Amino acid sequence: MNVLKPHVSKKTSVIFLVVIFFFCLSNNLKAQEITNQKTNKILIVYYTWSGHTQYIANYIQEILGCDILEINPVTPYPEEFKKCTEQAKQEIKDGFKPELVDFSIDIEDYDTIFIGSPNWWSSIAPPIATLLTDYDFSGKTIIPFCTHGGGGKANLFTDMAKLVPDATILEGIAILEGRAKLAKSEVEKWLKKIEILQ
């Protein structure tokens, strides 16, 4: 009996070490998965006045299955087009940043953030300026998108970049208002081009 004891104990120790090894390995893999999930967290934030930019936001969401957030000013813009353009013109000239309706999503939780705006007077709509000013986007990857009435991206993406100097800005997309509803495949092509989608 005494002769067998050390032999049994050695075998048990080997099994024990093997179990510990696989336990540690599996925990390490789990930790890596969680880290990867965190670093891949994507959010879409957008403002829309008449719905075109929302089409693009929804297409990105459908394709990537990520979180999405529509922002709105506490005081909505006038529904009448001429009134809205006049107010927007003055606000953009003054650098006015309207207060936003509270939202529950924590921007801090995301690393890659799509930001969508209509082209307003060749720039971003003021609610987007508020968002970029009030929240910390440093170290994040920003992907801009916009819809427009013929003026293209104009100064939108550069105006966005000025407000988030410590973020990395990827190539954005600008879509003509009349094409927004039909732009899903164009959006998908762009997501592949910027390597967000395989």
Ligand SMILES: Cc1cc2nc3c(=O)[nH]c(=O)nc-3n(C[C@H](O)[C@H](O)[C@H](O)COP(=O)(O)O)c2cc1C
């Ligand atoms: C206040 C205002 C200003 C606009 N300024 C421009 C402009 O400078 N250039 C342009 O191409 N389109 C301009 N448009 C048209 C919008 O960019 C276009 O309709 C856009 O698709 C609207 O997006 P939305 O439906 O998401 O609000 C303007 C529209 C509004 C309401």
